[in-house]
Amino acid sequence: MSIETLRRDNAQFIWHPMAHPRAMQADRPDIIARGEGCWVWDVDGHKMIDGVAGLWSSNLGHSCRPVRDAIVAQLDELPFFNTFRGTTHPRAIELSRALVDVMQPEGVAAVMFGNGGSDAVEGALKLARQYHKLRGHKDRSKFIAMRQGYHGVHFGGMSVNGNTNFRRPYEPLLPGCFHIDSPWLYRNGYTQDEAELGRIVAAQLEREIVFQGPDTVAAFIAEPVQGAGGVIVPPANFWPLVREVCDRHGVLLIADEVVTGFGRTGHLFGTRLWGVNADLWCLAKGISSGYVPLGATAVSRRVAEVFDADTSGGGQVTHGYTYSAHPVAAAAALATLKILLEDDIAGHVARVSPAFQQRLRGLARRHPFVGDVRGHGLMLGIELVADPVTRATLPKTSDLPARLARAAYRRGLMVRVSGPNVILSPPLVITEAELDFLCSTLEAAFDDVRPT
Numbered sequence: 077m078s079i080e081t082l083r084r085d086n087a088q089f090i091w092h093p094m095a096h097p098r099a100m101q102a103d104r105p106d107i108i109a110r111g112e113g114c115w116v117w118d119v120d121g122h123k124m125i126d127g128v129a130g131l132w133s134s135n136l137g138h139s140c141r142p143v144r145d146a147i148v149a150q151l152d153e154l155p156f157f158n159t160f161r162g163t164t165h166p167r168a169i170e171l172s173r174a175l176v177d178v179m180q181p182e183g184v185a186a187v188m189f190g191n192g193g194s195d196a197v198e199g200a201l202k203l204a205r206q207y208h209k210l211r212g213h214k215d216r217s218k219f220i221a222m223r224q225g226y227h228g229v230h231f232g233g234m235s236v237n238g239n240t241n242f243r244r245p246y247e248p249l250l251p252g253c254f255h256i257d258s259p260w261l262y263r264n265g266y267t268q269d270e271a272e273l274g275r276i277v278a279a280q281l282e283r284e285i286v287f288q289g290p291d292t293v294a295a296f297i298a299e300p301v302q303g304a305g306g307v308i309v310p311p312a313n314f315w316p317l318v319r320e321v322c323d324r325h326g327v328l329l330i331a332d333e334v335v336t337g338f339g340r341t342g343h344l345f346g347t348r349l350w351g352v353n354a355d356l357w358c359l360a361k362g363i364s365s366g367y368v369p370l371g372a373t374a375v376s377r378r379v380a381e382v383f384d385a386d387t388s389g390g391g392q393v394t395h396g397y398t399y400s401a402h403p404v405a406a407a408a409a410l411a412t413l414k415i416l417l418e419d420d421i422a423g424h425v426a427r428v429s430p431a432f433q434q435r436l437r438g439l440a441r442r443h444p445f446v447g448d449v450r451g452h453g454l455m456l457g458i459e460l461v462a463d464p465v466t467r468a469t470l471p472k473t474s475d476l477p478a479r480l481a482r483a484a485y486r487r488g489l490m491v492r493v494s495g496p497n498v499i500l501s502p503p504l505v506i507t508e509a510e511l512d513f514l515c516s517t518l519e520a521a522f523d524d525v526r527p528t
């Protein structure tokens with residue numbers, strides 16, 4: 077098929093996530109045709125460093141031979157069978173055991189599989205409600221989440237999403253979902269002191285739980301570092317305080333680790349960054365390094381024990397997908413996990429990321445349209461502003477983020493734009509030399525553009 081036909085057919089036949097179908101005709105997406113290591117090539121043969129890891133996913137890069145081999149071997153052995161009660165298969169069993177092993181410090185007892193992050197969130201929200209029902213707390217159905225949070229696109233996850241753009245077209249959503257502020261140092265009306273901000277927002281959570289009635293609240297869900305919302309790193313005291321608040325009121329804590337899980341912050345899990353254990357974890361993306369879609373909800377012993385002890389039948393998990401624990405995805409995840417641990421990929425991230433974070437902070441000093449550069453590990457957000465002194469937001473119509481992304485693309489770097497933010501989340505196996513190239517290319521792209 078010719079490149080022009082590909083472009084034309086794309087505009088005509090695919091409805092892309094988060095895009096207006098008609099806009100795809102005028103503003104055609106880049107067609108990525110090939111990947112190798114931390115690099116990708118578009119259909120015109122233009123080579124770029126993948127600054128987004130596919131979409132926070134390709135943590136081991138695009139040509140990881142052991143993952144590829146595991147997938148091929150699994151296709152030869154058993155391409156598919158289901159895990160609905162009466163049957164299972166070896167890879168599902170091996171992967172569940174491997175995940176529970178690796179999450180021993182988290183106190184995880186079991187995992188429930190789905191096909192991606194939205195599934196993982198849906199599973200966690202449903203298990204949270206069921207857990208309370210099993211304990212006789214039938215009114216505990218509400219969820220509290222944070223503004224700027226992103227939890228996928230199913231009705232549950234969409235209802236706890238902290239960005240109304242994702243919700244408005246599909247309202248009305250799940251009743252009983254409420255939002256507190258994000259502990260966002262750069263943009264909050266309270267304070268510029270990190271510890272104070274952590275205390276203020278944790279207190280806000282407590283007030284909301286008390287206001288709703290603790291006996292009506294099932295869970296609080298949050299990302300250890302908010303990703304899609306602009307890479308917002310909470311103050312260090314925030315998660316420990318949140319854990320205390322949840323415990324005081326019998327509210328479950330759900331950590332949405334879809335982005336932060338499996339090493340992106342320099343820790344195997346984002347909750348380790350904060351020294352806190354959740355009750356349920358949402359896992360996806362890096363779980364299979366993006367090679368095959370997979371998601372999982374990890375269940376703590378505390379939650380699992382309630383299901384195990386149930387004799388009423390109410391503990392039956394009436395949730396699951398045809399492709400839960402798909403054998404090929406499970407094989408990819410097993411191979412991914414092995415490399416992640418044997419090569420200490422999280423340790424690699426912890427070693428190489430401070431210089432990366434430090435260097436790109438320099439963009440805020442050099443360009444008046446850069447308001448804030450923030451992040452942790454190999455996730456970084458650059459917020460573009462209209463005025464760095466007043467922190468006035470970029471007009472919604474501004475094409476500056478898109479022009480920056482184009483400039484980076486031309487120079488050989490793929491970045492992601494989310495609202496006024498330029499976001500970077502390269503593969504975790506990226507070398508120091510590649511990170512240096514990524515930073516130089518981004519710096520040059522910033523030099524290329526004028527704010528108006």
Ligand SMILES: Cc1ncc(COP(=O)(O)O)c(C=O)c1O
Pocket residue numbers: 191192193194195197226227228229299303304332333334335360361
């Ligand atoms: C924190 C978080 N949760 C959930 C999701 C949804 O994952 P998926 O797109 O695989 O459904 C995402 C996707 O980016 C995410 O960042």
